[in-house]
Amino acid sequence: MIKAVIIDDEINARELLEKTLHRYFPNKFNIAEKCASVDAGVLAIKKHEPELVFLDIQMPEKNGFELFKYFENINFEVIFTTAFNQFAIRAIKRSALDYLLKPINKLDLADAIKRFEARNKESFAQKKLSLLLENLNVNDQNVSKIAFPTVEGFELIHANQVLYCKAESNYCCVKKIDGCTNVITKTLKYVEEILPPASFKRIHKSYVINLNFVVRYHKANKEVELTNGEKLPVSFRKEEDFINAILQNH
Incomplete structure (x- = not known):
């Protein structure tokens, strides 16, 4: 069973999530504790050492x-x-972490x-969460690194290393300035949403380019x-839109 801790200041949200997990995933989850605050959650995590934490973003004290x-x-x-906060969601996506919008859809x-469950038990949890905090602390237009999901896990790439992104069915290819290409297990639309909008522009249904x-x-x-000479x-x-973006960018 997956040992989990739920942290949410709303009692109804805590109870509903627990019921949903037990209803749709019977005998899969052991909810070790449900907490109403970050402080209580810290104690619960240190006590129970869960594999998974469901964590609310907006809470009154912390x-x-x-x-x-x-x-x-x-x-x-x-x-x-979370119920809202687009900046937080963008940072979470850039860090290859999962989020659920409330009300939570099964x-x-x-x-x-x-x-x-598909992730390796020796996952990159530490790196992903460190990257999240880094992305939250930088200006939204100047993201230092983005975690692009790949078949093996995820690839950390600086936004300013990305030359362009190309749609490949439900996947996406990220072409870097060093000539290397990374296959991303997300659509071009997803990748477009996590790239800094000031520097990246969709020019075609199949391409998003770095205006720089x-x-x-x-x-x-x-x-x-x-x-690199590519056209x-x-x-x-x-x-x-592309021409206007070029004029504004320069």
Whole structure:
């Protein structure tokens, strides 16, 4: 069984999540403790040593992100639960961590648990949570690193190393300035959402490019040329937005 701790200041949310887990995942979860605050959650985690923590973000005294400063080593996985806060969600996505929007949908919950079970027990929990805190502490336009999900786990890449991203069915290829390509197990739409919007622009249904590496735009051919010499198509629908973004970026 998966030993878990639930941390949420709302009693109804705690009870509902526990009931949902027991109803749809019978005999899979042992809820060691349900906590109403970060401080109580810290004590519960140190006492029970759970494999998984369901952690609310918005709580009155301390938000969920403050929990991690009480641990020198993170040896548990986290699934965040939240009702809003787009900046927090963007940071969570960039760090390859899972989150659930309230009210929690059982299908989303099932997907998050499936991903948890698929991860290697020697997961990169420490790195992912350290990256989350790093991403929360930087300006949203200047993200230092992004954790891109891969088949093996995830790849840490600086946003300024990404030349462009290309859609490959339900996957995505990230082309870096060093010429290497990483296959990401997410769609281009997902990747577009976690990239800094000031530097990255969708130019075609299949491409998102880093505006900092644009050399020129061939208006007649509707092609953008990048610093590595590659030429990528710009769709008619995206052309005006792309040109405006280039002018604003420079």
